[in-house]
Amino acid sequence: MKSVEKLTKRLEEGKHICIGLDSDRNKIPEYLRNDEDGILKFNRNIIESTKEDVCAYKINLAFYEKEGKKGIDALERTMDLMPEDVFVIGDAKRGDIGNTSEMYAYSIFEHFLFDSVTLHPYMGYDSLLPFFEYEDKINFILALTSNAGSLDFEKLKLDSGKYLYQEVINKAVQWNTKNNLGVVFGATNPIELKEEIDALKSLFVLLPGVGAQGGSLEDVASTFYSAGNKKFLVNVSRAIIYSDSTENFASSASENLKNYNQKIKIIVNA
Numbered sequence: 001m002k003s004v005e006k007l008t009k010r011l012e013e014g015k016h017i018c019i020g021l022d023s024d025r026n027k028i029p030e031y032l033r034n035d036e037d038g039i040l041k042f043n044r045n046i047i048e049s050t051k052e053d054v055c056a057y058k059i060n061l062a063f064y065e066k067e068g069k070k071g072i073d074a075l076e077r078t079m080d081l082m083p084e085d086v087f088v089i090g091d092a093k094r095g096d097i098g099n100t101s102e103m104y105a106y107s108i109f110e111h112f113l114f115d116s117v118t119l120h121p122y123m124g125y126d127s128l129l130p131f132f133e134y135e136d137k138i139n140f141i142l143a144l145t146s147n148a149g150s151l152d153f154e155k156l157k158l159d160s161g162k163y164l165y166q167e168v169i170n171k172a173v174q175w176n177t178k179n180n181l182g183v184v185f186g187a188t189n190p191i192e193l194k195e196e197i198d199a200l201k202s203l204f205v206l207l208p209g210v211g212a213q214g215g216s217l218e219d220v221a222s223t224f225y226s227a228g229n230k231k232f233l234v235n236v237s238r239a240i241i242y243s244d245s246t247e248n249f250a251s252s253a254s255e256n257l258k259n260y261n262q263k264i265k266i267i268v269n270a
């Protein structure tokens with residue numbers, strides 16, 4: 001199944017929650033912390049209990065690289081566990097000169113077999129092109145992020161009167177000739193999201209920031225559904241995967257996911 005087909009099928013079914021497998025040995029249930037394969041076992045249980053109701057999984061490579069060889073092994077084995085029909089994002093925030101980006105793109109798409117990646121736009125078009133050339137994958141470019149530091153650069157005003165993040169969206173729309181682009185837009189920016197909703201219509205949008213960072217799922221879902229747009233994924237990491245520190249963590253994660261899905265259903269049916 002093509003990556004874009006996996007994603008659009010779930011979005012059409014009203015599934016918009018992307019679970020972030022930000023699996024940290026210091027936060028997983030205590031009984032798994034000293035287990036050599038603790039992170040893998042944690043991921044396996046979360047995936048097993050959520051795979052039917054989730055829209056996608058996002059794996060932030062930082063949490064795996066931190067563990068060195070063992071972490072990369074856990075990442076590869078987690079990828080082996082992914083169901084064929086579920087879209088998986090490699091949250092690597094890549095972008096470098098062309099020949100280096102070619103290596104990064106190969107690593108993400110051909111070695112780890114992710115369906116998608118997150119990218120920094122700071123170095124411009126040629127730094128992203130090697131990723132764009134993978135026509136069947138989806139590339140999410142950071143536009144307006146969820147953190148306070150988004151003010152430092154993303155909200156700088158340009159001579160055109162636009163903010164830098166608005167120009168990133170503009171460029172992503174222009175570059176989207178293969179329909180394989182999206183942007184990252186922090187769910188902690190609901191006012192800006194409403195302002196940009198028309199500009200975003202040809203792109204997939206990944207929205208992190210719900211849960212631990214305080215963004216509102218209701219705000220995001222109602223903004224997209226009011227505009228008749230279903231091409232959005234809301235990432236939740238800590239608030240789903242660490243909702244229970246006992247052996248019941250996976251069923252709690254599933255419960256939480258179902259609650260988030262229910263909130264979206266209420267908005268769709270309103």
Ligand code: OMP
Pocket residue numbers: 020022060091118144145146147184185186208209210211212213235236237238239
């Ligand atoms: P929680 O705050 O635990 O839900 O995790 C959020 C996840 O989304 C982390 O993996 C972050 O690295 C990522 N993220 C943001 O939190 N904010 C952004 O603006 C962009 C990302 C991202 O690109 O995924």
